[in-house]
Amino acid sequence: MYNVLVADDHPIVRMGVKNLVNQQDGYRVISEEATSIDVAIRAEQGDIDIIIMDLYMPPGENGLVTIKRIHEHLPQIKILVFSMHNESEFINHAIYNGAMGYVLKSSTTSELIRGLKQVARGEKYLDNNIMVTKEDLLTIKSGPTHLDIDEYLALSDREREVLPLIVLGYTNKEIAAKLYISTKTVEAHKANIMHKLRLKSHAELIRYAFHHHLINI
Incomplete structure (x- = not known):
């Protein structure tokens, strides 16, 4: 089956x-x-x-x-x-x-x-x-030439689950509830995402996500 x-x-x-x-x-x-x-x-x-x-x-x-x-x-x-x-x-x-x-x-x-x-x-x-x-x-x-997401794919599985939720405006508490993790863990994932992608602000993260076609709205 x-x-x-x-x-x-x-x-x-x-x-x-x-x-x-x-x-x-x-x-x-x-x-x-x-x-x-x-x-x-x-x-x-x-x-x-x-x-x-x-x-x-x-x-x-x-x-x-x-x-x-x-x-x-x-x-x-x-x-x-x-x-x-x-x-x-x-x-x-x-x-x-x-x-x-x-x-x-x-x-x-x-x-x-x-x-x-x-x-x-x-x-x-x-x-x-x-x-x-x-x-x-x-x-x-x-392979496609314009979907360059190597940096994104270098994130951990959990970080890649957290990233689109951040971009979509979910709060730490909402992300934690959706992924069954603690808010402190969400905060840690956020920090790791920003560091690995070499981004300094939420606005830069949003631009990164849309520039690389990671998110649909």
């Missing part, structure tokens, strides 16, 4: 995908999330096999960044993107960052099911309505 997490900021989309997945033998949706931050936090619990996720779930971390983070630290989890974006930029980045499949929301339900089952087998899947050029293949192989 494959345990599936469905992530989308629209409840009706989550409901539709959940119902569709639960109709398939050997698959069950055990979690639903509405933001990329919550996807990453939930994935850490260790019981998720497949994530079906949108790329744009504001407010919060850019879905492309979340994919990279999960793939690097939880490579056993298979990620299938389910998005309205058919632009090659999004598709290429998602696959390069670790997504195993990409299905368009404009496609039929059969596309999503084919993608789900192929990804479950450990095989990559691209929606049949997506045209892949030689340039796309080169981008996927060599």
Whole structure:
């Protein structure tokens, strides 16, 4: 039995995908999330096999960044993107960052099911309505040139969970409650983030996050 997490900021989309997945033998949706931050936090619990996720779930971390983070630290989890974006930029980045499949929301339900089952087998899947050029293949192989997030990825897992919450205006107390840590630990993470990114103010942190496309609002 494959345990599936469905992530989308629209409840009706989550409901539709959940119902569709639960109709398939050997698959069950055990979690639903509405933001990329919550996807990453939930994935850490260790019981998720497949994530079906949108790329744009504001407010919060850019879905492309979340994919990279999960793939690097939880490579056993298979990620299938389910998005309205058919632009090659999004598709290429998602696959390069670790997504195993990409299905368009404009496609039929059969596309999503084919993608789900192929990804479950450990095989990559691209929606049949997506045209892949030689340039796309080169981008996927060599990586995107403008999403420079090496400094961000050098942060610890917890620091990368804290950063978008800081940028979105959560208080220390709210961050602590969301991540099940103490406010003193949140303060320590904040200090480490500012030091590692060589930033001096909250305003600089906000500019950094938006400049590097780390946050969706």
